[in-house]
Amino acid sequence: MASINTNLSALTALQSLKSTQSALSKTQGQISTGLRVGEASHNASYWSIATKMKSDNGALGAVKDSIKQSKAMLDTNTSAISKSLDYLNKMKEKLTAGSNPGANLDAIQVELKGSIDGLKSAASSASFNGQNWLNGDSGTVKLVTSYDGEAKKVNTLDIDTSKVQLFDDAANPTGGLLKAVSDIDIANPPNAQGYTDVKISAADLSTGDTLRVKVSGNTEISYDLVAGDTDLATLAANLNADATIGAEVEASVVDGKLRLTSLTSGKDVSGSFADTTVSADTAAAAGPPAVAGFSELTVDTAKLSNGDEISFSVDGGTTVSTFKIGSEKSIDELVSSMNADSAVSASVIATNDNGKLRLTAVNVANDVEATMKNVTKGVDTTNGQIAVADALASVDRAINDLREGSAMLGANKALLETQEEFVGVLSDSLTAGVSAFVDADMNEASTRLQALQTQQQLGVQALSIANQNSQMILKLFQ
Template sequence: MTSIMTNQAAMTALQSLTNTNRTLSQTQSRISTGYRVSSAEDNAAYWSIATTMKSDRGALSTIKDALGLGAATIDVAYTGMNSAIDVTKEIKNKLIAARQPGVDRQKVQSEITELQNQLKSISDSSVFSGENWLSVDSGAATFNVTKTMIASFSRSGGEVSVGTISIDIDSVKLFDADDQSGILDTEDTTENSAEAYSVFNLDISEYTDTDNDLADLEQMIGFVDQAIGSMTTAASNLGAIKQRTKLQADFVSALMVAIDQGVGALVDADMNEESTKLQALQVQQQLGIQALSIANQNSQMVLSLFR
């Protein structure tokens, strides 16, 4: 039946053209944004997962920066420790030279004093971002013997947790202003010691060639050598922590890349597919317009019946 009230062909053509335009608009949006899922209405589940993972990725970026800061702090302490070891070795060499009878020990002591001052300078200068692990004050209200750095971020069952790497300052400190318990300011108070002394304040300027004084010098040499051993162990521990920090930073970087790839697989648009679809939809749009135009012309044909 031909009707001028209801044009079935035009309605069908219009519905088809509307669907084509809607799909074309969606495809153009994907091409312009690069996303297949750019909002919750596109795919609520994928959008929710991607949003959460992007948030976690941002947290990992902060973790990576924190690891870089921690690695720099460790590196400064390690560098200071190595320099202190070299200076302490020089002190031991001076003591060995002073063990020789007839040596002017006052002159040797003047050299040792300068080396001791250098040890203090090295320790006080080993600071990064306000952190000094070599010269501390354990009596300070803000002092914490365990230093921590953020190392990881994880999410499980909706709960988040932050992992840390811990460093015990007691095994690293060279000077402690509160109780003199650092490696270099701890005093030798053994029974064979004539008087209490530390690597930092030992003084041989008054020592003579008597058997007791020579024995004290030998004990002093052994005490300084023990300090070098403790410092070497501390430097090894710092080196191990630094290596762990580097490995963790590499892992975090790899994890960030994996998250980016996972999120991309969920929400990124396949540009090859979308560009091919765009061309097809443009052709469908043109054909839909022509079909609607033809359908609208059918009503005009009714006029020929009344001529």
């Protein structure tokens, strides 16, 4: 049936043309934007997933920027610490030279002051983005390392700045790793307290040993060891509790040595230790009328030093004779020196008995009892050397502290570099994931565009043909 009011062929052709044009418009949009899913209406599920992934990727981009800033911050602090170590090493060299007797401490102090000023400058200038870990209050700094999209939180790396805090205030330091270094003044030592370290082996401690101490300007005092003084810690405690010695020095154990520190500023301390070994009385059992008595001493020649004493008494007498050791370093040398000493040779004869020192009574009716005091002297110090020794110890501690702090910064920088690489890989993965969901396949889109353009042309021609049907009806009435 042909109708003048309704052209079904034209309607069909028009609907087909509209469909083709809609598809063509969509394809042209994909080509112009490069997106297959440009908005939620295109594919709500894909659009939602891609939007979240884009958001997480943006956060990872911020994390990468933060890591770069953190690395630059670590580099700034590491460089300042490295420069500070240079200053400290120079100070160590100068202080070592200052330990030599006769050193010009005033001139060395001028050089030390320059290094101290350099340390303060390095600490003050180590500022990055308003952050200065080397100068100011210490605490924990949290550096951004990653973003957890599922937990919706930022993960951080904690840096303990107390391990690299050089000064709490470089201008007027009251704390920090270099506080003790900043106070060094070897040219003005009266504020220092003298000390001496006495080297004593715990194996040498025994009842009757004597520790002698002298604080400059005071009388030498002594302490006789008791049965309980079997280790350095106990000995130090008993010395501090002693009314005489405890009033002048404070005893402590430092690096396995007994340290005696003056309780008065500007006072030096000297000390010595007498390790008394009592030999056994080896008088002949047959009795003094027939055989002269003798006594043997086991002498550790490695410990012989100027000032050691060999004491002996003959036939239980109250008179004790003493021979002071000088440069003798062997049993034979002791034998020779003692026999050449008229005071000794009048009572006893010295001989070498298989490596032991034998003292035999000259009078066959006498016995002999002998003892030996091996004196190990502590290090006598002077005012200047006190300051230098303390300063050198402070510098050494500072070098160790800064080395540990620099190692901590280096380890954390390595961790950040690894994290930066991981974040970069993760960001690339998210970018690829977003592309898989929303990006258009340009090869497919261009092919589809050509096909739709052809369909559009055919649709226009089909609509034109369908519109000519009305003209055919007109010819029926001619």
